[in-house]
Amino acid sequence: MNAAFFGLHGLDWIDLLQLTGHFALLSLLAVGGAITSASDMQRYLVVERGWIDPLEFNASIAIAQAAPGPNILFVALLGWSVAGPLGMVATMLGIMGPSSVLTFVVGRLRHARQDALPVRAFSVGLAPLTIGLLIATGWVLTLPSLDHPMALLLVPATVVFMLKTARSPLWMIAVGAVVGALGGA
Amino acid sequence: MPPVPTTDPELRHPRNKIELFRAFTWLALQGFGGVLAVAQRELVERLRWLNKEQFVELLSLSQVLPGPNIINLALMLGDRHFGWRGAAVAVGGLLAAPLVIVLALAALYAQFSSVPQVAGALRGMGAVAAGLVLSTAVKLAPTLRRSPMGLWPCVGMTLVSAAAIGWLRWPLAWVVLGLGGVGYAWAWYRLSPAKDSAP
Numbered sequence: 001m002n003a004a005f006f007g008l009h010g011l012d013w014i015d016l017l018q019l020t021g022h023f024a025l026l027s028l029l030a031v032g033g034a035i036t037s038a039s040d041m042q043r044y045l046v047v048e049r050g051w052i053d054p055l056e057f058n059a060s061i062a063i064a065q066a067a068p069g070p071n072i073l074f075v076a077l078l079g080w081s082v083a084g085p086l087g088m089v090a091t092m093l094g095i096m097g098p099s100s101v102l103t104f105v106v107g108r109l110r111h112a113r114q115d116a117l118p119v120r121a122f123s124v125g126l127a128p129l130t131i132g133l134l135i136a137t138g139w140v141l142t143l144p145s146l147d148h149p150m151a152l153l154l155v156p157a158t159v160v161f162m163l164k165t166a167r168s169p170l171w172m173i174a175v176g177a178v179v180g181a182l183g184g185a
Numbered sequence: 186m187p188p189v190p191t192t193d194p195e196l197r198h199p200r201n202k203i204e205l206f207r208a209f210t211w212l213a214l215q216g217f218g219g220v221l222a223v224a225q226r227e228l229v230e231r232l233r234w235l236n237k238e239q240f241v242e243l244l245s246l247s248q249v250l251p252g253p254n255i256i257n258l259a260l261m262l263g264d265r266h267f268g269w270r271g272a273a274v275a276v277g278g279l280l281a282a283p284l285v286i287v288l289a290l291a292a293l294y295a296q297f298s299s300v301p302q303v304a305g306a307l308r309g310m311g312a313v314a315a316g317l318v319l320s321t322a323v324k325l326a327p328t329l330r331r332s333p334m335g336l337w338p339c340v341g342m343t344l345v346s347a348a349a350i351g352w353l354r355w356p357l358a359w360v361v362l363g364l365g366g367v368g369y370a371w372a373w374y375r376l377s378p379a380k381d382s383a384p
Contacts, residue, residue, distance in 0.1 A: 063290050069283020103252060129365050159320040181309070
């Protein structure tokens with residue numbers, strides 16, 4: 001633990017503000033959960049800014065999926081990979097802030113009506129987008145496996161496992177870890 | 186939605202913020218790959234802080250709002266019992282312990298990422314993570330068949346948004362505001378009462 005650890009890791013304060021700003025925008029756009037916006041996080045952090053590499057990105061998501069708790073914590077790991085503790089605060093403040101404030105305000109409107117037309121149109125109209133974003137995120141997470149045939153096979157195998165069995169996804173994550181460690185992936 | 190009576194004799198209240206924090210910590214630690222299923226069991230069946238109707242009401246509100254559903258639910262539940270401090274305590278309980286675990290795992294990984302087996306294991310887990318996300322999409326896809334928007338507009342919107350984000354790598358803001366706006370307007374049009382009389 002030293003100053004560098006809690007420092008900016010090569011970023012400047014403007015970068016850090018932009019990082020928070022980008023995740024704050026995603027906070028309001030991530031219909032259907034933060035994972036739907038993971039492909040945009042990848043585009044921003046890996047492609048546009050080059051702060052982390054695709055494998056680091058995937059590792060953050062894999063670790064968060066394997067651990068207990070809300071999946072949103074992959075965002076904390078992404079921030080940590082970019083700029084240590086400060087980076088983590090930046091991404092988590094961004095992704096949690098705006099949506100939490102909105103939820104807080106709406107939660108206090110006791111007569112917020114679920115069946116009102118504007119609310120129903122929102123959930124009906126955005127459903128296809130949510131599914132499209134999940135496909136995009138799945139695709140982006142598959143990219144690093146493209147030149148590793150065994151890893152590539154794990155993707156459809158996991159889909160079949162999740163559709164055909166009622167077992168916990170943890171089993172499949174364990175299988176992925178073993179296959180990968182044995183050099184298959 | 187009819188107002189749910191708050192004097193339900195079966196229901197209990199969290200005694201204090203410490204109990205609230207502990208309940209959400211316990212709940213989060215049981216939730217591997219999704220906390221929502223555990224939330225129903227804990228909050229409704231075991232703790233009886235909510236009845237089923239209240240849970241569904243909070244959940245559907247959480248789903249319409251941006252942000253993680255479970256976080257939104259905890260936030261509103263905490264707020265109803267102890268105001269904004271309760272909201273912060275509930276969300277804090279949900280995040281604190283899992284965050285420590287995740288950071289410890291990440292540190293462990295960073296320590297050993299140069300070991301080929303560890304790097305391979307993470308690559309394999311990453312591929313599984315991709316499959317998990319895709320399987321969610323596959324599970325949700327059949328709901329489009331019942332969409333008031335019609336099947337083909339839904340399929341078109343799904344494919345265009347997937348290609349725009351995953352393949353063309355357009356920024357999410359453009360796609361959600363553009364395509365999402367079109368979807369919202371189309372859904373509104375199809376749901377509006379005038380439409381019901383002439384199907």
